[in-house]
Amino acid sequence: xxxxxxxxxxxxxxxxxxxxxxxxxxxxxxxxxxxxxxxxxxxxxxxxxxxxxxxxxxxxxxxxxxxxxxxxxxxxxxxxxxxxxxxxxxxxxxxxxxxxxxxxxxxxxxxxxxxxxxxxxxxxxxxxxxxxxxxxxxxxxxxxxxxxxxxxxxxxxxxxxxxxxxxxxxxxxxxxxxxxxxxxxxxxxxxxxxxxxxxxxxxxxxxxxxxxxxxxxxxxxxxxxxxxxxxxxxxxxxxxxxxxxxxxxxxxxxxxxxxxxxxxxxxxxxxxxxxxxxxxxxxxxxxxx
DNA sequence: TGCCAGGCTTCAC
DNA sequence: GTGAAGCATGGC
Numbered sequence: 001x002x003x004x005x006x007x008x009x010x011x012x013x014x015x016x017x018x019x020x021x022x023x024x025x026x027x028x029x030x031x032x033x034x035x036x037x038x039x040x041x042x043x044x045x046x047x048x049x050x051x052x053x054x055x056x057x058x059x060x061x062x063x064x065x066x067x068x069x070x071x072x073x074x075x076x077x078x079x080x081x082x083x084x085x086x087x088x089x090x091x092x093x094x095x096x097x098x099x100x101x102x103x104x105x106x107x108x109x110x111x112x113x114x115x116x117x118x119x120x121x122x123x124x125x126x127x128x129x130x131x132x133x134x135x136x137x138x139x140x141x142x143x144x145x146x147x148x149x150x151x152x153x154x155x156x157x158x159x160x161x162x163x164x165x166x167x168x169x170x171x172x173x174x175x176x177x178x179x180x181x182x183x184x185x186x187x188x189x190x191x192x193x194x195x196x197x198x199x200x201x202x203x204x205x206x207x208x209x210x211x212x213x214x215x216x217x218x219x220x221x222x223x224x225x226x227x228x229x230x231x232x233x234x235x236x237x238x239x240x241x242x243x244x245x246x247x248x249x250x251x252x253x254x255x256x257x258x259x260x261x262x263x264x265x266x267x268x269x270x271x272x273x274x275x276x277x278x279x280x281x282x283x284x285x286x287x288x289x
Numbered sequence: 290t291g292c293c294a295g296g297c298t299t300c301a302c
Numbered sequence: 303g304t305g306a307a308g309c310a311t312g313g314c
């Protein structure tokens with residue numbers, strides 16, 4: 001498969017500046033399963049084009065990723081891999097060492113961890129994570145994907161990658177100034193107003209990423225919850241999936257059911273201080289897949 | 290056809 | 303501070 005893409009790469013890259021040219025970056029990576037990540041409900045713009053080949057748009061970046069066992073082929077600029085995608089997928093973190101701390105007598109958690117081997121907590125763009133998880137509320141994942149795609153096609157910048165057109169995630173300016181009924185036409189329903197007003201607040205300086213970075217988890221959560229349409233659950237998702245605060249533990253209807261059924265005495269947060277959010281994601285994956 | 294979805298804001302008390 | 307009501311839409 002990667003041979004075909006290499007040929008395409010040569011075709012499109014023939015007249016390009018080498019700096020702007022995609023390359024095939026080959027890596028052997030442990031504990032990394034793109035399909036599991038795609039189905040984990042963290043990101044909504046990742047698809048499997050064909051078995052083993054994934055297409056992902058994050059912010060204004062586009063990546064085609066091909067997998068052959070533990071060998072991965074990243075089709076992007078080398079610099080983009082180093083400065084963006086490696087961090088995005090959290091590839092410098094040793095997940096095996098984190099998972100070794102899972103209580104072996106906790107059969108359910110052990111099952112979930114083994115069932116979602118290769119899951120990683122992404123480091124997504126702050127604004128994109130805020131908006132996509134505002135859209136996620138009282139919504140199902142197929143419809144969230146459609147809503148986000150509608151939003152990107154309507155308000156995102158059209159980009160080109162070696163002749164291939166795609167839409168970047170919209171900027172706060174675009175969504176803050178958007179006509180409310182146009183936003184509703186993206187099938188956002190009542191969330192359209194949340195998206196518009198939260199975008200306006202972000203433009204005015206609420207939830208500034210530089211400010212959030214210096215805050216404790218609790219203070220950052222409080223700051224995020226100043227955004228219209230962001231409550232405790234969405235704030236926890238942003239803390240976990242964008243700011244990589246791995247102690248954040250979003251509780252939605254699925255996790256509530258898991259906790260009620262498998263942890264009637266309470267989830268052992270004290271054992272997993274600082275990493276409970278990672279385990280939450282394994283529990284979530286087990287529940288929805 | 291009806292329930293439910295990675296919940297939130299508003300309002301009454 | 304707490305609890306109930308209302309909210310858009312489509313997947314299953």
